[in-house]
Amino acid sequence: xxxxxxxxxxxxxxxxxxxxxxxxxxxxxxxxxxxxxxxxxxxxxxxxxxxxxxxxxxxxxxxxxxxxxxxxxxxxxxxxxxxxxxxxxxxxxxxxxxxxxxxxxxxxxxxxxxxxxxxxxxxxxxxxxxxxxxxxxxxxxxxxxxxxxxxxxxxxxxxxxxxxxxxxxxxxxxxxxxxxxxxxxxxxxxxxxxxxxxxxxxxxxxxxxxxxxxxxxxxxxxxxxxx
Amino acid sequence: xxxxxxxxxxxxxxxxxxxxxxxxxxxxxxxxxxxxxxxxxxxxxxxxxxxxxxxxxxxxxxxxxxxxxxxxxxxxxxxxxxxxxxxxxxxxxxxxxxxxxxxxxxxxxxxxxxxxxxxxxxxxxxxxxxxxxxxxxxxxxxxxxxxxxxxxxxxxxxxxxxxxxxxxxxxxxxxxxxxxxxxxxxxxxxxxxxxxxxxxxxxxxxxxxxxxxxxxxxxxxxxxxxx
DNA sequence: CGATTGTTTGATCTTACTCAAGTCTCGTGG
DNA sequence: CCACGAGACTTGAGTAAGATCAAACAATCG
Numbered sequence: 001x002x003x004x005x006x007x008x009x010x011x012x013x014x015x016x017x018x019x020x021x022x023x024x025x026x027x028x029x030x031x032x033x034x035x036x037x038x039x040x041x042x043x044x045x046x047x048x049x050x051x052x053x054x055x056x057x058x059x060x061x062x063x064x065x066x067x068x069x070x071x072x073x074x075x076x077x078x079x080x081x082x083x084x085x086x087x088x089x090x091x092x093x094x095x096x097x098x099x100x101x102x103x104x105x106x107x108x109x110x111x112x113x114x115x116x117x118x119x120x121x122x123x124x125x126x127x128x129x130x131x132x133x134x135x136x137x138x139x140x141x142x143x144x145x146x147x148x149x150x151x152x153x154x155x156x157x158x159x160x161x162x163x164x165x166x167x168x169x170x171x172x173x174x175x176x177x178x179x180x181x182x183x184x185x186x187x188x189x190x191x192x193x194x195x196x197x198x199x200x201x202x203x204x205x206x207x208x209x210x211x212x213x214x215x216x217x218x219x220x221x222x223x224x225x226x227x
Numbered sequence: 228x229x230x231x232x233x234x235x236x237x238x239x240x241x242x243x244x245x246x247x248x249x250x251x252x253x254x255x256x257x258x259x260x261x262x263x264x265x266x267x268x269x270x271x272x273x274x275x276x277x278x279x280x281x282x283x284x285x286x287x288x289x290x291x292x293x294x295x296x297x298x299x300x301x302x303x304x305x306x307x308x309x310x311x312x313x314x315x316x317x318x319x320x321x322x323x324x325x326x327x328x329x330x331x332x333x334x335x336x337x338x339x340x341x342x343x344x345x346x347x348x349x350x351x352x353x354x355x356x357x358x359x360x361x362x363x364x365x366x367x368x369x370x371x372x373x374x375x376x377x378x379x380x381x382x383x384x385x386x387x388x389x390x391x392x393x394x395x396x397x398x399x400x401x402x403x404x405x406x407x408x409x410x411x412x413x414x415x416x417x418x419x420x421x422x423x424x425x426x427x428x429x430x431x432x433x434x435x436x437x438x439x440x441x442x443x444x445x446x447x448x449x450x451x452x453x454x
Numbered sequence: 455c456g457a458t459t460g461t462t463t464g465a466t467c468t469t470a471c472t473c474a475a476g477t478c479t480c481g482t483g484g
Numbered sequence: 485c486c487a488c489g490a491g492a493c494t495t496g497a498g499t500a501a502g503a504t505c506a507a508a509c510a511a512t513c514g
Binding site: 064066070072074075085086087088092093115116119122123125126127129130131132133134136137139140141143144145185187188 | 291293297299301302312313314315319320342343346349350352353354356357358359360361363364366367368370371372412414415
């Protein structure tokens with residue numbers, strides 16, 4: 001399906017926002033929209049001709065499997081996020097839909113060419129990659145020393161931020177896009193430890209659980225203070 | 228001191244290698260070389276006007292301190308590496324010399340301008356940032372699940388790779404640029420655990436220690452196979 | 455409705471942390 | 485040159501946090 005930039009909900013937040021109309025139309029011609037259902041695979045590790053994409057709606061996970069077959073989630077992608085490794089000979093990670101999602105997909109060659117023709121686009125992608133690096137290092141810092149409950153608290157905090165539309169406040173009530181197992185894979189914990197941590201956060205009056213996925217923050221400030 | 232690109236040992240590996248002579252000379256005019264002794268600070272977290280730099284020789288660490296004052300090392304920088312956050316309002320990390328080092332330092336504004344004028348440079352930095360992101364995620368993967376000994380083994384492996392000049396083979400004999408404490412901070416372990424892991428790797432015949440810093444790999448293949 | 459998958463909770467075990475003591479290394483000054 | 489002291493490193497014993505194993509419970513889907 002062809003792109004419909006005019007009605008795109010992330011048109012002024014995604015990387016393509018830096019392009020002028022002409023350049024964006026050129027790029028749009030080489031792109032296609034794609035819809036994924038929860039669990040659908042966008043790219044798989046090892047693919048040689050992996051494309052790149054911008055997420056319009058939904059959520060994705062970027063993950064690998066270690067030698068014992070355990071999934072390890074390295075990052076999440078939220079709407080307006082860029083996905084793809086422009087310079088890798090083949091895809092390093094699996095990219096999978098966490099919820100039903102919509103994307104614009106572009107062949108890598110076209111994106112690389114657009115990069116040459118639009119220095120602004122190159123700069124925008126550099127900025128995004130820099131931010132992604134910061135996020136990755138944040139997670140790394142977290143994995144390094146925090147206690148289990150601190151990691152879970154921090155993940156919830158990040159989810160609350162991502163769930164809010166406005167960049168200043170975090171959502172106070174939202175649904176987790178991840179299963180307990182996925183949270184565990186992301187934080188380097190087990191399912192049981194994640195579950196116990198959530199139970200404890202609830203017992204301590206920091207949040208309330210609504211069903212299995214729903215979270216309501218009671219005391220957001222405390223979230224940041226958990227060891 | 229002014230730059231001497233002609234005699235630069237990393238002139239064909241660093242990001243500036245993609246520039247033609249004219250463009251490189253332009254950039255060189257705004258840069259200065261800087262020498263650091265072990266322990267010297269290049270940038271500190273929070274600096275508003277942090278510059279950016281290319282490492283010519285030596286080694287750096289990129290680190291933060293958590294709320295309890297523990298250092299957490301997020302990445303190492305080896306010769307030809309690029310250092311700096313072009314789009315952050317202030318520096319996110321401390322950057323400190325691990326050994327005596329030499330760098331070319333550029334004001335951020337000049338680098339951003341060079342980016343606009345040389346799409347190739349933007350592309351080169353994008354590629355580097357992408358690679359740095361991959362390295363960060365690799366470390367993240369490691370921190371997630373591996374046993375202590377697996378993490379230490381993997382760090383040693385990375386050091387061996389970095390210590391070799393040729394990109395194909397890893398060095399078989401080299402000196403660790405990190406103290407036990409720094410290794411611990413990087414891997415999310417304690418000094419004692421790192422020390423015990425090294426002892427065990429030696430006892431199992433995988434490596435030999437020469438003094439405190441020297442490492443000689445006996446069975447490099449085994450390094451990759453540790454839990 | 456049953457089956458499957460995901461979640462919670464409990465009991466036990468393992469790994470790495472903590473605390474403590476001793477050793478090695480290296481630089482400084484007598 | 486040696487003695488000393490400060491750091492860095494190693495090793496041991498006990499402890500704690502989270503993993504593992506196990507069982508019950510909830511949600512979802514055909």
